[in-house]
Amino acid sequence: MKTVLVIEDSAIVVKVLRHILARSTMIQPVYAASLAEAQKLVGSGDYQFFAALVDLSLPDAPGGEVVDYTLSQKLPTVVFTGSLDERTRETLLAKGIVDYVTKEGRFSYEYALAVLHRLIKNQKVKVLVVEDSSTQRKFISGLLRLQLYQVVEAENGVDAIKVLLANPDTKILITDYHMPRMDGFELIKTIRGKYEKSNLIIIGLSSEGEGSLSAKFIKIGANDFLRKPFNHEEFVCRLSHHVEFIELIEQVRDAACRDELTGCYNRKYFFEQGAILRDKAVQSGAPISVAVIDLDNFKSINERYGHDFGNLVMQRVAGNLNQSFERFLLARAGGQEFFALLPGLGNERAMAFVDRVRELVEEQPECFGDESVSITFSAGVTSELAEDIDEMLSQASVCLHRAKDAGGDIVMGDD
Template sequence: MVYKILVVEDSPVVQNVLKHLLSQLTVYVPIVCSCYKEAEATLASQNGDEFFAAIVDLNLPDATNGEVVDLVLESGVSCIVLTGNFNDDLRLELLNKGVLDYITKDSRYSFDHVMKVIERLRKNQHIKALVADDSHTSRLFVKTLLEQYRFNVVEAEDGQQALAKLEEDPEIRLFITDHNMPLINGYDLVRMLRHNNRFKDLVVIGLSTGHNSALSAKFIKAGANDFLKKPFYHEEFHCRITHNLESQEMLETIRDLANIDVLTKLKNRRYLFDEGESFYQQALSHGDGGGFAMIDIDHFKFVNDTYGHMIGDSLLELVGKEISLAFPESLTCRFGGEEFCVVSNESDDVFEQKLVDFQASLRTKEFTGAKIKVTCSIGVCHQKQDSLDDAVRVADKKLYEAKNNGRDRIELD
């Protein structure tokens, strides 16, 4: 998806800097206007809603008092102010109007910060946030701040309702909770969540009024990522949210690097044995699920010896993509070398038919610039086993039989 960014700026130098930074990321298309009239005409012609966000200067040749901010906000476009003058009273006034951020052009970092805000907006569209507060006014205020930054927001009136919503909706990634709530207070709620491994990646931020200076430490020791005392400034709120989300995203990236095969982008063997057991047992609990397949590319050594290891790596990468596409609901991993595995949570009949279809599809394709045709041998365990390790042993034995019986075939237990 491409996002149009309106830039309203009379300085050619600043225009070029913003155009360069936005164009470096192919998802953004900068539309540059040099004055208020140009911006007005552009917004009118685009119906406003086609712009993802706007970056505007306050002092334009034909609008020296920030009139462009009202124009952009009235058009329903998220607005970031980038100005050469810092005025604290004006900053507060603009933030209260709904401006996302007020940034001064005092260093290169200012432009980097603009890009950071734009990128955060784009990512936030896919993040669901839960706000728990028994005060409707306070809850609405926090919800409005989050929606300005494009979060999808759901609400809870007390701790018990918040807990129920978190348990039923695994897509909630950000949880903002007040402390003083009926049934379950915020502090106890955080403690309950952190004792459940399912919520280990949930970003939790506590809120509270009052003068209990120890409460923030209690919240954080209980497992909260951060804590804010009411009332708080818009900027502090958004900075804390952004900082904590970015920290969590960094942890997830590090975890992915440890669990994802660099070449094929499938899960790796480590992930299979660390997390696959849980997936396998859940699949078994569905009744007729829990199939496990080992897939081996036939005569792969010949490919490496004939075309070289770079072509061989390209072939592995492409076959990995085929496996991922063929089994979208399953856990797909690179087991090692030219061996892959699939842990299915579908019925045996469906899984076996998908394996047959995958094998047939593989025969019809040519891979890499060398137009290599390949086949694969598959060993399948569909009988219920006590553990994933047992399923691997059975499937591996069947894979050995498939190779000995001529390759390019499927052997079932």
Template sequence: MKHLLVIEDNKSIASVIEHLGTSAGYEVTVAYSFAEVKNILAKKQDFFIATVDYSLPDAYEGEVIPYVLDHTIPSVIMTGRMDNKIRHKLLKLPIIDYITKENSQAYRYLLKVLHGQLTNHKTKVLVVDDSLSSRQHICRLLKRRNFTVYDEPDGTKALQVLEKNPSIKVLITDQEMPGMSGVELVQTIRKTHPDRDLIIIGCSGVNDHFQSARFIKSGANDFLKKPFCMEEFYCRIVKSIEELQYIEKIKATADSDYLTPLANRRAFIEKMDNDFPDIIQNELAYIFAVLHINNFKEINDNYGQGGGDLVLVELANLLSKHFTSQPLARLGGGKFACLASGLEVEEIAACLTEFQDIVSQHNLSFKEKKITFTISLGGTVVAQQTSAKQWVEQADQALQQAHNKAGAQMVINGLAELSKKKEQLSLA
């Protein structure tokens, strides 16, 4: 657990900040005066972050701030006093941010900052600028907020870094660079990286009113005019990342089954279509299987929707445990899908049979009752199909054949033919 030092002479405000820190996941220590800060830091210095009140009874002009910074503790300054003199003084300091204690919105913003310091390392940022001093300055600002930072001096090298690190989420590029300008870099990147996947922020020191429009029309999300202040820089970066995270959350919701932790039908088929060329050329063997809960309507009738939903969630969990790292989905109703892989199709078929047995032996409690259920399974050996849609159609046909046999049955199209072909080859 990371440690937060709260320095605040107002006990009510200190209590609010302590609560925010605890809710964000910090272990909190509170100091109400400069003297208490000195006593605390004499014994303990491993604070991950501090919130520092600008004016304390024994340090009215912010004397506590450089003292805390000298102990290499990243700090957020909280102040009820603000004028141009204080603002310029704070912006010159290597602080995370400053927040004026005006209203409740200030504490919502503080919570974002505290949470961000814990999670920003997951966000990778690439800085592209041929000026070493400018590049280092931007990198310092980003590292102060705990972002994972890459930097390159030109567009060509930036493209190479992006190719090697597809998880980079933010790119900040200068316009005036040798070989490839910032606008040209943006245009090249947008051919393969849509704005829902990568934030691009352009910047330039040239006094040209059209520069921002050129960047944004070329695909950039935002623009910064050099020199920019720390405050503006953080506001634009954080806002852009929040928008990207919001888009990612919407996409995840749209791609997920509303009840189980699995993908829904649309997202699953879309992924299978995208991965189709690699799957066909892969040396592994694959069986695309569709599984269906037998007598699912009767389960709903006997136990209600709550019992039916519990069975669906339980089957999804069993699938995830048995077919780890395999693509899974709920296709709708009591029907699920799995693209199972292995070295040999016979091995995969045995694994599917084993899973049928696991399900049939499993039971779950619901309102002091025991629910048991079985599954039928239809599958197709992945070989010469031309699309993922064909997999589903062939597996559905096999599932219907399994249902026609009654009970917990399994039919896999192409398995017998493939086994016969292997036997003939071994005899030859």
């Protein structure tokens, strides 16, 4: 969770904020009622603040001095205010605040929370800015960095393709129209041959006066278009809208790859990604291991305590396995069985790792009333590459059967 400094002197507003912010699993608010109190909190060193949500007018800072202070502390700042004239708005945006929110009802507070959430998520979103004017490129990149986006830059379409290939995790591309070597139209046409609209958002920019230019951008594959000079807030809002669209698509795709009960990846995803990881290991000559994990006596747990308890046990064990195999690939194969792929580990190291996970799972028994139910698993591990991922799983299953024949609660590997 990220710690956010909330500076607000109104008891009523603080009450509303506490109620709304308490619902967030992403932020931990720390409250101050004045600039002096905020300075004391920051100066104490007890908190590593991520951002600030501040009231524009405080008893000891009636002229908005609190904004200057939080910005001087390099804190992305969201401003709360009862009213805002155009001059004050322009002044605040020029200073470099993230956003401002007028206290006009519950939605305003919900919006403030959404802005803070967006800032946290933006840190993982990479944006490529393609603009031949260094001044414009710097301006656009500056707006993006205020919102905590990762920013990469290119001076023209040809360079943009090189940068995009070097940064395959780019989610958004913002491109000007007129550029040397390759203009915005040609760039979009080239890119759309590889990237779908749901994989890479493209926003076109131009200062051209032609009214149909926006339609032309959209028709060749852009998701959106803005005419320069554009409104600061419109730019940020449209960008947020598109990022949220991509995140929604990713959530849907991810859900299709997950086991419904446990949240682990499913068999289909394991075979797809496992084949890719295995092929990379073959090409690079790096070690890779496959493990088949089977919960011991899980059928008897269902029969004795019921399927509801069995499902609870499965979910908790899966959660422990997911956490332990976080840097590897884990999937629920079905029933009480899990598959794991461990790139970079040979048989001996993979066996030792899986055995340590086995010990951790066994150290966390489940309780049914006053009764403690110990959970154990057996596992088979192979590092023989074989013909494909399916054959590797078959070899790991042979090792698993040896472990079961030995009484279970043990990890066995290649002979």
